[in-house]
Amino acid sequence: xxxxxxxxxxxxxxxxxxxxxxxxxxxxxxxxxxxxxxxxxxxxxxxxxxxxxxxxxxxxxxxxxxxxxxxxxxxxxxxxxxxxxxxxxxxxxxxxxxxxxxxxxxxxxxxxxxxx
Amino acid sequence: xxxxxxxxxxxxxxxxxxxxxxxxxxxxxxxxxxxxxxxxxxxxxxxxxxxxxxxxxxxxxxxxxxxxxxxxxxxxxxxxxxxxxxxxxxxxxxxxxxxxxxxxxxxxxxxxxxxxxxxxxxxxxxxxxxxxxxxxxxxxxxxxxxxxxxxxxxxxxxxxxxxxxxxxxxxxxxxxxxxxxxxxxxxxxxxxxxxxxxxxxxxxxxxxxxxxxxxxxxxxxxxxxxxxxxxxxxxxxxxxxxxxxx
Amino acid sequence: xxxxxxxxxxxxxxxxxxxxxxxxxxxxxxxxxxxxxxxxxxxxxxxxxxxxxxxxxxxxxxxxxxxxxxxxxxxxxxxxxxxxxxxxxxxxxxxxxxxxxxxxxxxxxxxxxxxxxxxxxxxxxxxxxxxxxxxxxx
Numbered sequence: 001x002x003x004x005x006x007x008x009x010x011x012x013x014x015x016x017x018x019x020x021x022x023x024x025x026x027x028x029x030x031x032x033x034x035x036x037x038x039x040x041x042x043x044x045x046x047x048x049x050x051x052x053x054x055x056x057x058x059x060x061x062x063x064x065x066x067x068x069x070x071x072x073x074x075x076x077x078x079x080x081x082x083x084x085x086x087x088x089x090x091x092x093x094x095x096x097x098x099x100x101x102x103x104x105x106x107x108x109x110x111x112x113x114x115x116x
Numbered sequence: 117x118x119x120x121x122x123x124x125x126x127x128x129x130x131x132x133x134x135x136x137x138x139x140x141x142x143x144x145x146x147x148x149x150x151x152x153x154x155x156x157x158x159x160x161x162x163x164x165x166x167x168x169x170x171x172x173x174x175x176x177x178x179x180x181x182x183x184x185x186x187x188x189x190x191x192x193x194x195x196x197x198x199x200x201x202x203x204x205x206x207x208x209x210x211x212x213x214x215x216x217x218x219x220x221x222x223x224x225x226x227x228x229x230x231x232x233x234x235x236x237x238x239x240x241x242x243x244x245x246x247x248x249x250x251x252x253x254x255x256x257x258x259x260x261x262x263x264x265x266x267x268x269x270x271x272x273x274x275x276x277x278x279x280x281x282x283x284x285x286x287x288x289x290x291x292x293x294x295x296x297x298x299x300x301x302x303x304x305x306x307x308x309x310x311x312x313x314x315x316x317x318x319x320x321x322x323x324x325x326x327x328x329x330x331x332x333x334x335x336x337x338x339x340x341x342x343x344x345x346x347x348x349x350x351x352x353x354x355x356x357x358x359x360x361x362x
Numbered sequence: 363x364x365x366x367x368x369x370x371x372x373x374x375x376x377x378x379x380x381x382x383x384x385x386x387x388x389x390x391x392x393x394x395x396x397x398x399x400x401x402x403x404x405x406x407x408x409x410x411x412x413x414x415x416x417x418x419x420x421x422x423x424x425x426x427x428x429x430x431x432x433x434x435x436x437x438x439x440x441x442x443x444x445x446x447x448x449x450x451x452x453x454x455x456x457x458x459x460x461x462x463x464x465x466x467x468x469x470x471x472x473x474x475x476x477x478x479x480x481x482x483x484x485x486x487x488x489x490x491x492x493x494x495x496x497x498x499x500x
Contacts, residue, residue, distance in 0.1 A: 004352075006313070006319045007313075007319075007345075007348050007349040007351075007352035007353075008349070008352060008353075010319065010345055010349055011349045011352075011353070014349075014463075016405075017452070017456050018456070020405045020449065020452060020453070020456075021452060021453040021456040021457060021482075021486070022453070022485060022486050022489050023489060023493065024405060024408055024449045024452075024453070025446070025449055025450055025453055025486075025490065026489070026490040026493045026494055027408070027412075027493060028408050028442065028445060028446050028449050029446060030493075030494065030497055030498075031408075031411065031412075031415065031433070032408065032411065032433065032438075032439075032442030032443075032445065032446060033439065033442050033443060033446060035430070035433075036430065036433040036434035036438070036439060036442075037434065037439060038434075040498060041498070042430065043497055043498075045419075045423040045426050045427070046423075048419060048426075049419060051496070052416075052419060061412070061416065064412065065409050065412050065413060065416075068405045068406070068408075068409050069406060069409045071402060071405060072402040072403065072405050072406035072409070075322075075399055075402040076399075076402055076403065076406070078322050078399070079396070079399045079400065079402075082276070082277060082280050082281070082322065083386060083396055083399070084383065085280060085381075085383055087281075104409060104410065104413060107413055107417075108412070108413050108416060111413070111416045111417050111420050112416060114420070115416075115419070115420045116420075128377050130375035130376075130377070131375075135377065136377060186388075186389070210379075211381075213373070213376035213377065213378045214376060214377040214378075215373075215375075215376055221373075221376060254471070257471075257472070258467075276381075276385055276386070276392055276395075279381045279385065280381055280385070322399070323459060323462075323463075324391075324392075324395045325395070325459075325462075326391055326392075326395075328462075329391070336462070338462060339462040339463070339465075342459075342462050342463035343462075343463060343465055345463070346463055346464070
């Protein structure tokens, strides 16, 4: 199945890479550094919750999580294959990488869909 | 100004050694000399047993590719004065089997090149009476850069993927396939896509980009491959549509 | 056509050097490439943080407060800093690679790489400002 699917997986990789490049720096800076360290005022629970209630925001967040995960999966798979020369484990690596991305995306999707 | 420079050349004579050894020579240091001149000096004056390939000595034939101080270079284009303090290390092109001294076997590449059909493929031939296939300057521009390849194989020596996975079709072959795909006279894009969609084709490439850096003719094989990937992905999505093109 | 090694006719007297598993340390370019690829782990790291954040958000204010406190621990701050640097590295290398893959032709002429590059950076600035504005106005 590798041959028919590779162009599709590469497209996910490219889209994910673009999302990560354009949006992850600001989100990571705010959520991972500025807000916890107190450099900038973090949005309160109700403000954030209210924001996430919009369906467009939920769609945005789903894309924000899932596409970069598939970007990582594709890239990491090739890194293991080439960098560590793990050719004999190629099928296992593919399943682990894309499987993890799928699970992560499904978790995010489920959480966003059922959030009250 | 120094009069001579040391050149450390990898020798491999299968009849007398199991692994390459380095042999040091001292050659005149001339401002206008290239590494190829130094090798020819060695062969003419110092050691006639040294084996290496060269031809045009002006960067168009692609014969004299070798590793100079660890970088794939055309020895006819690598000036002695640009190689830093001696000794200058000269080795055979990396990732290819060494037959003798600086001579490598390139059968693998020749086989792969033929596989990608680097010629105009037509579904229907135009009769001679109807005249030539006309092409505008813009149509030429679409593929011209990729047509500059001289098959020197420096890109293969630069590509770590080719080193790790020798079945990879490789930068030059894919770039040349794309040169014909982009040629308005060609109708073989589908055939080539079939061939290069395989595991060892364009998808093996991870855009390291070293091939483009090594290329002496500014072909930009990395660019050709990524554009090919984009075109292949677009084609893949089109085949999903019920009435999409095949 | 060949026996032994599959990719080229086998000849017992031809010399083949094995590629070391440390091939990526042999040149700065290769090392830079591997670092670029490793940056995807930082991307995955933040994706996981986002998932955890969403799950905490779904469970209620106490869970979210606990999560926010966990993010502020020295270990998490250090990890976020490292991840942030890698994500920046990913973004910059991605923008510089994009013009090679994306050839846009307008009326037969290729759009210069510099235009694609600056469009990427412009989009980056605009989106960063938009996200910051939404998240900071409270």
